[in-house]
Amino acid sequence: MKKKKTTAKKKTAVSKKTASIKKPAAPKKISGSGAVAVNAKQVMSTNVKTIATETSVAEMISLLRSTKFSGFPVVDQNQKAVGLISQNDILRALAHLVKSDVLPADFQETKRKASARLLETDTEHPLSIQDLLAMPVKELMTPEVFFCSPSDSLTAVSRKMTDQRVHRIVVLEAGKVVGMISATDIVRWVSGLK
Numbered sequence: 001m002k003k004k005k006t007t008a009k010k011k012t013a014v015s016k017k018t019a020s021i022k023k024p025a026a027p028k029k030i031s032g033s034g035a036v037a038v039n040a041k042q043v044m045s046t047n048v049k050t051i052a053t054e055t056s057v058a059e060m061i062s063l064l065r066s067t068k069f070s071g072f073p074v075v076d077q078n079q080k081a082v083g084l085i086s087q088n089d090i091l092r093a094l095a096h097l098v099k100s101d102v103l104p105a106d107f108q109e110t111k112r113k114a115s116a117r118l119l120e121t122d123t124e125h126p127l128s129i130q131d132l133l134a135m136p137v138k139e140l141m142t143p144e145v146f147f148c149s150p151s152d153s154l155t156a157v158s159r160k161m162t163d164q165r166v167h168r169i170v171v172l173e174a175g176k177v178v179g180m181i182s183a184t185d186i187v188r189w190v191s192g193l194k
Contacts, residue, residue, distance in 0.1 A: 040157050041150035043189045044171045044179030050075045051137060053082060057093075058133040060085060073170045073177050074141045081170050081177050083141035093132060093140050147172045150179070154189070157181055 051060060051072045063072065064087055071086030147170045148157050157169055161183060171179035 038154040038189070039150065040148050040152045040154065040169075040171050040179070040181055043154055043157075043185050044150070044181045045185055046179045048073065048177055048180045050079070050081075050177050051085065052077070053138040053141075054136045056133065057090060057135050057137060057140065060137050061090065061133075070182075071168060073145070073180065074137055075177065079177070080175055081145045081147065081172060083138065083143045083145060084168065084170070085137045085141040086167075089140045089142065090132075093135075097128065097132060145170055148181070149173065154186065158186060161186075 049063065049067055049069060049072055051063065051074055053074055053076055055074075060072070064070070071084060071088075073081045074083040074085050076082050146160060146164050146166050148160065150171055150173055161167070161169055168180055168182040170177055171181060
């Protein structure tokens with residue numbers, strides 16, 4: 001009997017030490033189906049860096065390097081998410097600038113197909129890297145924010161990502177960014193299931 005009390009004390013001491021480490025909540029089984037109910041909060045990354053609309057592309061590239069993130073939610077002066085910017089947006093802008101010294105009016109509509117233009121060259125319109133680096137990210141960001149709430153199901157989030165053909169979803173609570181879910185986050189979570 002004495003051993004059980006000692007063991008209980010040891011477990012309590014260990015749990016107090018690890019209490020500061022945030023671990024995802026255990027998945028809940030949906031009764032009768034064998035499926036697992038998971039919400040966005042369990043999968044989202046909370047270490048999210050946001051950037052302001054006026055941040056230059058050069059500053060954003062510096063953040064990409066230092067944080068190892070591939071993109072950021074763009075927020076206005078009230079911290080409201082107004083867009084998303086990723087390394088692919090910069091790549092697409094470079095592809096357009098290879099052909100011309102200005103971004104076309106239909107940049108947002110054509111940016112999915114623009115990567116192929118990197119393979120073409122146009123000597124009449126040299127690329128102005130300095131102009132691109134000085135641009136505010138609001139000029140290149142995707143102005144539509146695909147979002148979910150922390151309580152949305154992972155199934156709904158995954159469906160939204162595939163339907164909208166996006167790689168990341170911003171998690172908003174009361175209009176503020178509280179997390180991000182990327183396709184990589186979902187794959188990591190699923191691969192952790194046994």
